[in-house]
Amino acid sequence: MIGIVVVSHSPALARSAVDLALEMVGESPPPIAIAAGAGDGIIGTDATRVADAIDEVASAEGVLVFMDLGSAVLSATMALEFMATTEEVRLSDAPFVEGIVAAVVLAAAGASLDEVDGESRAAMDAKRGQLDRQPAAVHVKPVEAVIENSGIDVTLVNPDGLHSRPAAAIVKAMAAFEATLTIANATTGKGPVAANSLIGILSLGANTGDVIRISGTGPQAAEAVEALGAMAVDGFGELPDTRIGA
Amino acid sequence: MTTGAVSLDQLVGWLSRFRDLVTEQQGYLTDLDSAIGDADHGSNMSRGMNAVMEKIGALQAEGAPATSIDGLFKSVGMTLVTSVGGASGPLYGTFFLRMGVTAGPVTSLDGAALSAALRAGLGGVLARGKAEAGDKTMVDAMAPALDALDASLDAGADCAAAASAAFDAATAGRDATEPLVARKGRASYLGERSAGHLDPGATSTALLFEALADTLGR
Numbered sequence: 001m002i003g004i005v006v007v008s009h010s011p012a013l014a015r016s017a018v019d020l021a022l023e024m025v026g027e028s029p030p031p032i033a034i035a036a037g038a039g040d041g042i043i044g045t046d047a048t049r050v051a052d053a054i055d056e057v058a059s060a061e062g063v064l065v066f067m068d069l070g071s072a073v074l075s076a077t078m079a080l081e082f083m084a085t086t087e088e089v090r091l092s093d094a095p096f097v098e099g100i101v102a103a104v105v106l107a108a109a110g111a112s113l114d115e116v117d118g119e120s121r122a123a124m125d126a127k128r129g130q131l132d133r134q135p136a137a138v139h140v141k142p143v144e145a146v147i148e149n150s151g152i153d154v155t156l157v158n159p160d161g162l163h164s165r166p167a168a169a170i171v172k173a174m175a176a177f178e179a180t181l182t183i184a185n186a187t188t189g190k191g192p193v194a195a196n197s198l199i200g201i202l203s204l205g206a207n208t209g210d211v212i213r214i215s216g217t218g219p220q221a222a223e224a225v226e227a228l229g230a231m232a233v234d235g236f237g238e239l240p241d242t243r244i245g246a
Numbered sequence: 247m248t249t250g251a252v253s254l255d256q257l258v259g260w261l262s263r264f265r266d267l268v269t270e271q272q273g274y275l276t277d278l279d280s281a282i283g284d285a286d287h288g289s290n291m292s293r294g295m296n297a298v299m300e301k302i303g304a305l306q307a308e309g310a311p312a313t314s315i316d317g318l319f320k321s322v323g324m325t326l327v328t329s330v331g332g333a334s335g336p337l338y339g340t341f342f343l344r345m346g347v348t349a350g351p352v353t354s355l356d357g358a359a360l361s362a363a364l365r366a367g368l369g370g371v372l373a374r375g376k377a378e379a380g381d382k383t384m385v386d387a388m389a390p391a392l393d394a395l396d397a398s399l400d401a402g403a404d405c406a407a408a409a410s411a412a413f414d415a416a417t418a419g420r421d422a423t424e425p426l427v428a429r430k431g432r433a434s435y436l437g438e439r440s441a442g443h444l445d446p447g448a449t450s451t452a453l454l455f456e457a458l459a460d461t462l463g464r
Contacts, residue, residue, distance in 0.1 A: 009331075037331075039293070044331020047339070048324070070432055074336040074374055078327065 001030040002113050003057025004103055005065040007050050007072045008096075009043050011036040017097050021104035024168035024198075030107035031057035035079075045072045050079035058085035062113035064120070065091045066100050090117055098123035098199070105168040105198045109175035119197055126202035129190070151215035152225055153186055158235035161207035166236035167198050173227060179218035181228060186211040195228065251354040252405050254315055256461055258302060261322060263457035265295035268450060279446040282433035287446040290332045297329035298322050314353060315363075319346030333431060334447065337371055337384065344370035357399040357408060364392055375430060382428040382440065384447035391416035391455045406462040413452070413459040420444060420452040 008014035014036035022029055033053035038044035054063055063085075067073050076091050083089065090113060092099055099120040106116045158166065162183075174181055174195045183201060184191035187210040193200030195214070206212055212232065216225045231237075268275065268291040275288030301321060305311045312318035323343035327335050348366035349355060355363060368388050377383040394415035398408035421444070428440035431447070 038335065039297075039329045039331060042293075042329075042331040044290075044335065046331070047327045047336055049328075071331070071333040071336060074333050075327075078336045078340065078374065 001059075001110060002061045002107050002116055003031045003033070003054075003059060003063040004100070004107060005050065005053045005057060005063060006032065006034045006036070006100060007045055007053075007065060007067040007076050008034075008036040009045055009068055009070075009072060013068065017100050018104075020097065021101045024101060024105045024164060025108040025172070028108060030104060031059070032104065033057045035075075045075035047075040047078035048082055050075050051082035051084075054079060054083045054089055055085050058083075058087045058089070060087055062088040062090065064103055064107075064113060064116055065089065066094065066096060066103070066120075067091065068096050088113060092117060092120050094120035094123050098127065101164065102198045105171050106196070109172050109196065111175075111196070115196075119199055122197075123199050126199045129203040129205055151213050152229045153211050153213050154229050154232040155211050156206055156208055156232060156235075158238040159208060160238070161210060162201055162204055162212070164198070164202060166231075166238065167201040169231065169236055170201060170228060171196050171198050173231060174224060177218075177220040177224035177227070179216045179221040179224040181214060181216040181221070181224050183228075184213045184215075186213045250404065251356045252360055252462065253354045254312070254318060257315060257318060257355075260458050260461040261295070261302070262299055263461050264454055265292075265299050267453040267457055268292050268295050271449075271453065275446050275450055278444050278449055281443045282428065282436055282440045283446060284332075284432050286332055287334060287450065290330045290334055291338075291450050294326045294330040294335065294338070298325045301325045314351040315349040315355065316346040316351050319343065319349065322346075333375075334384075334450070337375055337447070340370040340374045341367035357405050360405060361392070361396055361399060361408075364395065368392055377430045380426060381430045382423050382426040382433060382445045382448070383430050384445070384451040386423050386426070386445065387416040387419040387448040387451035387455070390419040391451070406459075409455070409459040409462045413455040416452040416455040420448040423448045 006014045006018055014034045018032055018034060033056040035049040035053040038046040057063055065076050067076050080089060102123045103116050103120045106119050181195035182192035183195050183204065185204040185206045188205065190204045193204060214225050214228050272288035272292045275291060276285050279285050279287035312321055319342045323339045323346065326342065327339035345363040345367040349359065349363040371385060371388065375383060377385045379385060379389055391412040395408045395412040398411040423445035424443065425441055427438055428434040428436065433440040
């Protein structure tokens with residue numbers, strides 16, 4: 001898994017953002033290190049702490065760094081000069097909270113640095129989609145519609161539709177299959193989007209009662225479509241009578 | 247006061263005087279920053295420079311003071327990076343780190359070497375902050391100061407007179423930030439409303455050159 005570094009002026013903000021992201025993944029989160037605050041309890045950032053955090057989570061798979069604002073960005077760029085690792089380290093321009101959540105989920109599913117970076121940068125689009133505002137510079141990558149007859153339609157039965165937790169569960173589950181799946185909201189016409197994209201799934205704005213269309217290609221497409229369909233029918237474990245744990 | 251070269255002790259004196267000035271004017275710097283920023287520039291700079299002087303004092307007390315200019319400025323830069331917290335940490339930190347690398351393992355700087363070190367520091371600030379002249383930042387005081395320093399040295403002045411010319415130019419550069427609209431840093435969030443205020447970073451940079459001029463015997 002790639003490593004993730006979270007740089008913030010505020011240790012409390014960084015911890016909370018990471019905790020929110022960890023809600024979405026199970027027992028095997030990616031390596032995450034926080035560099036927040038400066039000096040003795042000062043709200044601010046310290047480039048040497050950022051460098052230490054990068055070194056703590058660095059591996060051959062690379063490191064993606066998220067920053068809140070202002071000096072966090074300056075300290076992160078300076079940390080690239082202080083760090084010991086020679087592995088690839090990339091500074092993300094993704095929105096802080098959305099980017100961290102998207103990255104942790106996709107990284108936990110074993111995605112590459114390129115995939116996690118791209119997904120995080122598109123993280124504003126889910127919010128824009130929910131507010132019916134046009135995407136600005138970065139778009140959720142549109143996906144070619146795939147073979148019709150391999151798809152199934154499922155009505156969402158869980159109380160909150162495809163919100164972040166079921167979306168994260170889908171991303172994680174789909175990582176196990178050698179297949180490329182897409183999900184569309186057949187009720188509203190949104191999508192299709194890649195089923196390994198947390199942000200893409202959220203951008204469908206799929207609510208309870210909406211029909212989602214699951215399609216796939218690849219050697220294990222049929223199994224993957226069936227598995228995802230079963231998760232949806234099961235309400236992603238969120239139906240009162242089927243709920244297992246949290 | 248000074249001869250041709252600036253000694254290690256004089257550079258420590260410069261840092262000490264800069265600490266005194268930013269501490270004396272802490273409230274003023276913070277007032278400037280409260281108008282267009284997040285009201286912490288005075289306290290950040292004072293805390294940072296006090297940490298720098300404490301570090302220098304501690305090394306002296308241990309019997310292990312910096313014995314070369316690169317060592318001194320590396321220690322200064324790293325102390326600012328770890329103790330300031332705000333954007334002035336990486337910016338002033340980069341300034342001193344680059345100065346040290348360019349100065350090298352020497353114990354004094356002649357005019358040309360002083361200019362080269364300061365130029366390297368400015369280059370570091372420009373690279374780190376991605377600011378240009380006229381963006382209403384510390385660059386607007388530092389760049390004209392270094393131009394004046396070079397012009398003065400080229401005209402045959404000694405380091406003290408050149409530092410005095412640099413201070414005058416930094417002050418003029420600082421004053422020229424008042425009508426500017428900020429394009430970098432926290433003040434840029436205010437857009438047009440940032441005009442009509444002196445830039446806090448340019449103001450502390452003018453103090454940096456005031457301290458240099460004072461120390462070299464203006």
